[in-house]
Amino acid sequence: MYLGMDIGTSGVKAVLVSKAGAVVATAARELALSHPAPLWSEQDPDTWVDAAIGAVDDLAVHHPREVTQVRGIGLSGQMHGATLLDEDGRPLRPAILWNDGRSQAECDRLEQRCPSLHAIGGNLAMPGFTAPKLLWVARHEPEIFERVAKVLLPKAYVRYRLTGEMVEDMSDAAGTLWLDVGQRRWSALLLHATGLDLHHMPRLVEGSEASAMLAPELAQRWGMAKNVVVAGGAGDCAASAIGLGAIAPGDAFLSLGTSGVVFRVTDSFAPAPASAVHAFCHALPGLWHQMGVMLSAAASLAWLAGVMKTPAAALLAPLGERVDGPSPVKFLPYLDGERTPHNDASASGAFVGLRGATGRGQMVQAVLEGVAFAARDNLAALRAASGPIAEVDLVGGGSRSPLWAQICADVLGIPVHRVEEGEVGAALGAARLGRLATTGEDPAQVCTRPRRLASFAPRASVASAYDDAYRRWRELYPALKEPA
Helix, strand or coil, X not given: CEEEXXXXXXXXXXXXXXXXXXXXXXXXXXXXXXXXXXXCCEECHHHHHHHHHHHHHHHXXXXXXXXXXXXXXXXXXXXXXXXXXXXXXXXXXXXXXXXXXXXXXXXXXXXXXXXXXXXXXXXXXXXXXHHHHHHHHHHHCHHHHCCCCEEECHXXXXXXXXXXXXXXXXXXXXXCCCEECXXXXXXXXXHHCCCCCHXXXXXXXXXXXXXXXXXXXXXXXXXXXXXXXXXXXEEHHHHHHHHHCCCCCCCEEXXXXXXXXXXXXXXXXXXXXXXXXXXXXXXXXXXXXXXXXXXXXXXXXXXXXXXXXXXXXXXXXXXXXXXXXXXCCEEECCECEECCCCCECCCCCEEECCCCCCCHHHHHHHHHHHHHHHHHHHHHHHHHHXXXXXXXXXXXXXXXXXXXXXXXXXXXXXXXXXXXXXXHHHHHHHHXXXXXXXXXXXXXXXXXXXXXXXXXXXXXXXXXXXXXXXXXXXXXXXXXXXXX
């Protein structure tokens, strides 16, 4: 039996996976976000640990026999979050998260300081990445910066608390702007550009390698053996790829989680910073991937549900499983700024085209379409970077909706496939990495593709209307952007 834990933004998920590869049980604990100032997004790192342990506690209560059989654990997690620790391994301040936009000025400074940033780090300096956050702390909280002994990403902090070891995997480390992504090692040059050194960084391993052993007191708490292996694990997107069996060059998927991602596997380091495409290490040795990233995907629907004080499922139900064409209302899903293709932390969301007769259903549909249009922007960026994508599997919380899947197919113009276990893809991928680290098996035998539950083909009857709607939607961002 293998255990996967996904340290997300809105919650922690834990899954038990059998030797046959089946998900046996799941558990989840919610997390809260803090926005103490405009563009800020923070979390208390210890809440990740409490939620992770609590989720496994729940599994141990309801599935005690299976939990005692766990031999390997894998972790996945939200990327980029700056978790700053002192000499005693205690957090110095709340973690600054991936969707925090406060450090645009520091991004500009980093680009000026380090002309080789793109070639080494493979990416533009964006406020979401970890390195600019440290420059912000050095500038605005110098007393804290002086006390920083280690910088960990969210899942690495959870690993530290579960094992006592400070270790990071290549896929998550690639999102810091401190990794030499092509060489898969920390870059002293990039670290120096943010006032740090190699001793501030955790040890690096591949995602499928053993990183540490579960602490004895936790193994005893859950009735596990004393030698439970904890794998290197992966950033959430790379872990989702492992859960989907996306381990061959060209494999692709679309994630509609809190954020949104269009992901493609590559067999070499292929940076494309000009179009704000991310180039990261994959969770397996010898593989990399490209990503286009939207900062508010399912988060946009959750926001609307909160504003309307109606559960998201109740908002979607009246629309059925397909619509006859685009909503007359347009929605920009830039509630937390945007990465691909705009790299604009100050971008904001908007409804456009509201009329006195506009109903709730048209606004809900506009949100779904706005996210799909943003995904089309990302798909176009990846196509420009390294060629076409013929089809995508759909994962994340948004994958529950057949309507959203059909809208994505119609907007993207390619088949979209809902897959089994699509909502726990990252945690499933983490469990698979835990297995690989424990057994040393061939990844191709473990990282198999999930069963497709339904396929959605683009409909010729609405293709022209969606092309026109997308063209008009693309005019909104430059028209609404505030002057610098």
